[in-house]
Amino acid sequence: MDIKVNVREAPGDCYVVDLSGEIDVYTSPKVKDAIGTLIDRGVYHLVINLEKVRYIDSTGLGVLIGGLKRVREHGGSVNLVCTNPQIKKIFDITGLVKIFGIFESEDAAMKALV
Amino acid sequence: MNQALESAAREVVELRIPSRAEWVALARLAAATVANRLRFSIEEIEDVKLAVAEACTAVIQHEGHGEFIHLTCEALEDCLRVRVHDSGRHGVHAPDRQRMNFEEARIAGLGIFLIRTLMDEVSYDVHPQLGTDLLMVKRLGAT
Numbered sequence: 001m002d003i004k005v006n007v008r009e010a011p012g013d014c015y016v017v018d019l020s021g022e023i024d025v026y027t028s029p030k031v032k033d034a035i036g037t038l039i040d041r042g043v044y045h046l047v048i049n050l051e052k053v054r055y056i057d058s059t060g061l062g063v064l065i066g067g068l069k070r071v072r073e074h075g076g077s078v079n080l081v082c083t084n085p086q087i088k089k090i091f092d093i094t095g096l097v098k099i100f101g102i103f104e105s106e107d108a109a110m111k112a113l114v
Numbered sequence: 115m116n117q118a119l120e121s122a123a124r125e126v127v128e129l130r131i132p133s134r135a136e137w138v139a140l141a142r143l144a145a146a147t148v149a150n151r152l153r154f155s156i157e158e159i160e161d162v163k164l165a166v167a168e169a170c171t172a173v174i175q176h177e178g179h180g181e182f183i184h185l186t187c188e189a190l191e192d193c194l195r196v197r198v199h200d201s202g203r204h205g206v207h208a209p210d211r212q213r214m215n216f217e218e219a220r221i222a223g224l225g226i227f228l229i230r231t232l233m234d235e236v237s238y239d240v241h242p243q244l245g246t247d248l249l250m251v252k253r254l255g256a257t
Binding site: 022024025026055057058059061062085086089090093094 | 136228231232
């Protein structure tokens with residue numbers, strides 16, 4: 001079990017974080033580090049691509065919430081790309097669909113960044 | 115009752131893992147395998163995986179947890195019964211919120227919320243000397 005994290009620059013002063021694998025209590029620190037490093041560098045507009053994430057638990061959600069909270073302090077935003085129904089369900093039942101922008105494609109997520 | 119269900123009924127799978135983050139994946143895989151034996155749907159199996167993982171995570175994040183987590187999955191006729199036992203002697207399974215900041219406590223609450231939402235029955239059994247049990251039931255065909 002592992003998580004792969006890939007960070008790439010995108011047009012419009014924003015970055016895309018590609019995640020692949022499982023985000024749980026063991027792997028979420030790696031995701032937290034990647035997002036935290038970007039924010040520390042002054043990147044406040046992020047698209048986090050969860051298309052290749054097979055599993056996420058509350059610690060993974062916590063990392064995403066923490067990142068969103070930090071970028072919002074700087075007028076930034078975090079949009080998610082999510083197509084896995086099971087992952088979407090977790091965002092639905094926890095009510096996080098109301099605080100994250102969740103999109104079917106990276107293109108849509110990029111365009112919707114504030 | 116079909117053959118597969120009949121043969122799976124009352125089968126018990128027990129697993130003991132170190133109370134550390136790197137072993138939680140094994141616990142959820144074991145629970146998912148038993149749920150699959152009971153012919154739960156893919157969505158229901160995912161529910162069980164997440165609930166078991168959240169229960170184990172709660173143990174790990176609980177100050178004073180035991181050295182091991184004991185997972186017991188019972189495949190019964192019409193349900194899966196899961197017991198997550200922590201031999202730590204510090205009371206309830208919930209993470210120690212007094213040691214957490216607001217954000218950490220909120221996330222810990224999310225874990226408990228997920229367990230209650232995804233499983234059909236959830237209860238605690240606290241033994242001051244023996245540790246804490248979290249008991250969860252997922253019924254076949256309930257969702």
